[in-house]
Amino acid sequence: MTDDRSLIDHRRYRLRPLICLSLAVSCLLFAAVGCATHERRLLAIRDGFYSGDLIEAETALDEGLKRDRRDGEVLLLERSIVDLAEGRPKQAEAALRTVRDRFEELEGARLGKAAISLITDDTYKAYCGEDYEKVLIRAFLSLANLLGDGQDAAAYALQVTDKQQQIIEAATKDGDGNNPKLAYKQVALGPYLHGLIREATHSNYDDAARASSLVVSWRPEFRYGRADLERARHGRHSAPGNGVLYVFTLVGRGPYKEEAIELPTQISLLIADRIISATNKYSLPPTIAPVKVPKIVVPPNYITNVGVSVDGRYAGPTETITDIGRMAAEQHEAIYPRIIADAVVRRVVKKAVVLGAKEALGANQATMTSIALDVVGIAWEATEAADTRCWGLLPDKIQVLRVELPAGTHVVTLQPISQYGTNGGAEQQTVTILDGRNTYLLANFPDARLVGRMVTNEL
Amino acid sequence: MHRRCFLRSGFITLAGCLGGCRGNQYAEVKQPGDPGMVGSHQAGAETWQPLMHEAVAKLLGRHAAARQVGPNGLPPPPLRICFVGVENKSSEEIGDFKDQIYEQIDTKILESQVFQPVSKRFVDAGLMQTRLRPDMLMIPANQRMFTAVMEQQGQPFDYLLYATITSGTTRENKDYQRDYLLTMELVDIHTGQYDKQAATLSKGYYHSRLSRLVKG
Numbered sequence: 001m002t003d004d005r006s007l008i009d010h011r012r013y014r015l016r017p018l019i020c021l022s023l024a025v026s027c028l029l030f031a032a033v034g035c036a037t038h039e040r041r042l043l044a045i046r047d048g049f050y051s052g053d054l055i056e057a058e059t060a061l062d063e064g065l066k067r068d069r070r071d072g073e074v075l076l077l078e079r080s081i082v083d084l085a086e087g088r089p090k091q092a093e094a095a096l097r098t099v100r101d102r103f104e105e106l107e108g109a110r111l112g113k114a115a116i117s118l119i120t121d122d123t124y125k126a127y128c129g130e131d132y133e134k135v136l137i138r139a140f141l142s143l144a145n146l147l148g149d150g151q152d153a154a155a156y157a158l159q160v161t162d163k164q165q166q167i168i169e170a171a172t173k174d175g176d177g178n179n180p181k182l183a184y185k186q187v188a189l190g191p192y193l194h195g196l197i198r199e200a201t202h203s204n205y206d207d208a209a210r211a212s213s214l215v216v217s218w219r220p221e222f223r224y225g226r227a228d229l230e231r232a233r234h235g236r237h238s239a240p241g242n243g244v245l246y247v248f249t250l251v252g253r254g255p256y257k258e259e260a261i262e263l264p265t266q267i268s269l270l271i272a273d274r275i276i277s278a279t280n281k282y283s284l285p286p287t288i289a290p291v292k293v294p295k296i297v298v299p300p301n302y303i304t305n306v307g308v309s310v311d312g313r314y315a316g317p318t319e320t321i322t323d324i325g326r327m328a329a330e331q332h333e334a335i336y337p338r339i340i341a342d343a344v345v346r347r348v349v350k351k352a353v354v355l356g357a358k359e360a361l362g363a364n365q366a367t368m369t370s371i372a373l374d375v376v377g378i379a380w381e382a383t384e385a386a387d388t389r390c391w392g393l394l395p396d397k398i399q400v401l402r403v404e405l406p407a408g409t410h411v412v413t414l415q416p417i418s419q420y421g422t423n424g425g426a427e428q429q430t431v432t433i434l435d436g437r438n439t440y441l442l443a444n445f446p447d448a449r450l451v452g453r454m455v456t457n458e459l
Numbered sequence: 460m461h462r463r464c465f466l467r468s469g470f471i472t473l474a475g476c477l478g479g480c481r482g483n484q485y486a487e488v489k490q491p492g493d494p495g496m497v498g499s500h501q502a503g504a505e506t507w508q509p510l511m512h513e514a515v516a517k518l519l520g521r522h523a524a525a526r527q528v529g530p531n532g533l534p535p536p537p538l539r540i541c542f543v544g545v546e547n548k549s550s551e552e553i554g555d556f557k558d559q560i561y562e563q564i565d566t567k568i569l570e571s572q573v574f575q576p577v578s579k580r581f582v583d584a585g586l587m588q589t590r591l592r593p594d595m596l597m598i599p600a601n602q603r604m605f606t607a608v609m610e611q612q613g614q615p616f617d618y619l620l621y622a623t624i625t626s627g628t629t630r631e632n633k634d635y636q637r638d639y640l641l642t643m644e645l646v647d648i649h650t651g652q653y654d655k656q657a658a659t660l661s662k663g664y665y666h667s668r669l670s671r672l673v674k675g
Contacts, residue, residue: 169500
């Protein structure tokens with residue numbers, strides 16, 4: 001009788017960790033549901049924004065900001081783009097500043113969450129932004145500030161270059177001792193903005209020339225770069241009685257992330273765990289669950305430029321100063337081996353935990369406990385989701401045109417241009433040019449149609 | 460016992476991870492005399508501050524000595540000086556330091572009472588109105604135009620002051636030494652005579668602590 005009792009107790013005792021593991025996996029499965037919600041929400045926001053229905057986009061954003069803390073930063077970034085399109089640069093700047101500071105805070109606080117993400121997935125971690133997003137936040141801060149009072153725009157523009165440098169310097173070197181982030185394309189918008197601000201002081205042409213030479217070296221394709229450099233070196237801001245209009249356009253639909261299955265890694269892991277299982281006393285859970293990783297998707301962009309006319313006379317097309325889609329794709333490619341490595345480490349940790357449980361329970365291969373633990377292990381691995389959080393309302397390209405105009409009021413017309421010619425309706429905006437000063441205009445053309453309104457710094 | 464150990468250590472690891480460490484930003488107020496930070500990749504306050512102090516002090520000292528009490532026993536009126544700007548010709552971005560260098564030099568000149576500087580706001584307004592670049596003011600016609608505009612603003616001046624930052628780099632394998640030079644150039648607009656004062660500072664940049672120990 002006593003022996004029976006002790007046997008039952010012993011079995012119960014042995015099963016307790018198994019129950020704990022099962023409970024943990026159930027909780028993780030429940031938590032993983034949240035990630036799908038983010039993708040759905042981003043879809044609703046993007047659909048609303050691109051169709052010009054900013055109210056729908058705002059409703060989806062507000063809903064998300066109320067409910068989801070882990071996506072809070074990303075949603076604030078989307079909010080800033082909607083605010084800019086709606087002509088609320090101050091709100092956009094406030095949102096961007098909040099996210100910039102939060103990302104900075106998270107850069108130094110990832111140790112604990114990174115450890116947790118080893119037993120869950122990357123979606124568990126608070127999102128601290130992709131490198132290109134961190135740099136672009138500062139570029140958009142500068143733009144938003146220029147459309148407001150412009151007092152901090154130069155500081156934000158300097159931060160663009162600083163941040164790029166910090167990111168490259170802080171990068172972990174790969175196995176060959178190379179820094180993968182050295183291949184990053186630099187964001188020429190930062191020095192461009194700094195240069196135009198310094199040029200407008202009429203006394204810091206050396207800064208403007210330095211900034212322009214950075215623009216030319218970072219983005220040699222920028223058509224107006226050489227003329228800007230020449231003007232900063234030997235020319236002047238504008239002729240007496242004239243001012244300058246800068247037309248910034250956010251063109252095309254920007255990059256976003258999608259979940260993809262990394263099949264070669266999955267097969268390699270499966271082969272490895274089968275070899276270990278065959279030669280070991282305890283088996284490893286087979287890698288049946290797919291290895292999910294985020295992939296950058298850059299939608300096709302049909303709008304090549306935006307034609308600018310002033311008072312009925314054609315002034316020229318806007319030219320790309322920053323190609324966000326290309327930059328995001330190239331950066332993702334540079335860090336892709338690291339993403340795969342993280343996914344592999346996560347799998348190894350999970351398998352090690354299950355193996356540890358088997359050893360603790362003495363669950364040899366082909367026993368019921370071993371099979372049950374394998375099932376738990378597979379289910380645990382299957383809860384993984386790729387971290388697809390991203391700044392989803394970024395444009396594909398940021399373009400600019402500089403036009404020198406006589407001081408006074410002018411009517412500016414913008415018309416998107418595709419490779420087949422002008423495309424979509426022309427949009428008009430009245431601007432006031434001040435003698436010796438810069439005036440800024442920003443418009444959103446994700447497609448052939450203006451989204452929101454044209455925003456100037458005269459509001 | 461084995462299982463208990465396994466579960467306990469697992470729990471402790473998990474709790475430790477959950478606790479994590481928050482990434483807070485910290486700051487402190489530096490008191491005068493406290494050691495400041497040294498820019499590891501480019502010049503910072505540790506470079507610009509001594510250069511500024513030295514160059515301005517030497518320039519003002521020389522002119523203060525030359526301006527003795529006049530025959531009527533009264534000190535001569537301060538000379539009006541138009542500080543046009545700081546020009547960065549070095550190989551480094553000086554970013555937000557540029558405006559600070561200007562302001563500090565301007566303040567020191569004002570405090571010296573040897574010179575009476577024209578406010579930067581008037582200088583900027585004058586340059587904007589004439590659309591002249593600071594480096595174009597040495598052309599006589601441009602200088603006359605600029606002087607006339609400044610006089611219209613009630614800001615006549617006797618001297619033009621330029622500050623220029625230059626650098627020279629010497630490399631030794633992965634390490635390098637950079638010599639920074641701040642030059643203050645004072646031009647008398649009435650006679651065309653000029654005075655110059657420079658301060659220099661050398662800084663070594665090393666790729667590792669060991670390299671700094673060996674070469675520093």
